[in-house]
Amino acid sequence: MTEHGQTPFQGRWEQRWHPLREEWVIMAAHRQNRPWSGETMAARAEPIPAYDPTCYLCPGNARVSGQRNPDYRQTYVFDNDHPCVGLNAPLELAQPGGIYRNRPATGIARVVCYSPKHNLTLAELASHEVENLLATWQQQYIDLGSHPQIDHVLIFENKGEAVGVSNPHPHCQIYATNFVFKTIETEARASQRHWQETGRILFQDILAAEQQHGQRIICENETAIAFIPYFGRYAYEVFVAPKATHPNITALSDQEIVDFADVLRQALIKFDNLWQMPFPYVMPLHQAPVDGGDYRTFHFHIEFHPPLRKPNLLKYLAGPEIGGGNFLSDTVPEEKAAELRALPEVHYKQQNDHKD
């Protein structure tokens, strides 16, 4: 019993085990009324301003917590005001009964603003700004990963209304959790098994196959590469990776960071140039867990999961994907990669600047 009654925080701040899928479900019912400031992009007739007084991410503005953002100049990191996980998540949970089990949703949720400018996308940041963002991600991985209660650090960006984000201010989120997310767990297990069976790094074999074929590569330089994999599930499912195996982003050398930023930027510019609009996507960083396991075979990479097949055509997840758990792709990775490869390497907004 707590002061909150018989069933404290039921369905809130709680992880419930899914025994059939063998994975945790995060219950975050306390977030259902969270506000999202700013008008939607669709409602706008005018260009988006560089500063929006109603945006809770812009410098100097007050957030729902009452805190005011500093007058930041590059990246800005703060604890999420509507976290789905917390270090002070209630430890006293309603007992589920039967075979069911639950546990506190222990973790840390943060927000990273990429830039003080409200109207930019990641694709429009200068090289040094992208490098600075990668340095911020490195610091966050170290900082959050060193916490004893944290087993995994998931950094991801949701971009665009097609994935439910109406605020255009460029930012990503971090969920540092007391469990390893399912996809990372699967990738780590596959990498480990491949190592045991062949003595080789799985992701290196993927890179070798992609370079041998060549037609799915979007761009590359000395140490980094972007491609739509042979097995791509979404039409424009681009992977960006260093060519050398590093379990997480902190292991990249300074030169590898510069090269990685370069390839990431090129891929992002091509995305925005595709339909001359901010290209919507879900972008997770896939990094090794921080639970003390041996992840030397894990190869850090960024994946893009863009929901659109055409400007107004969503890839709906339906029977096969939601019902069965396997993807049915309506496009061919080789064709989509060729489409991206052929696009200009200068952002369309900057192309217009050059014409002036």
Ligand SMILES: [Zn+2]
């Ligand atoms: Zn803003």
Ligand SMILES: [Zn+2]
């Ligand atoms: Zn991955």
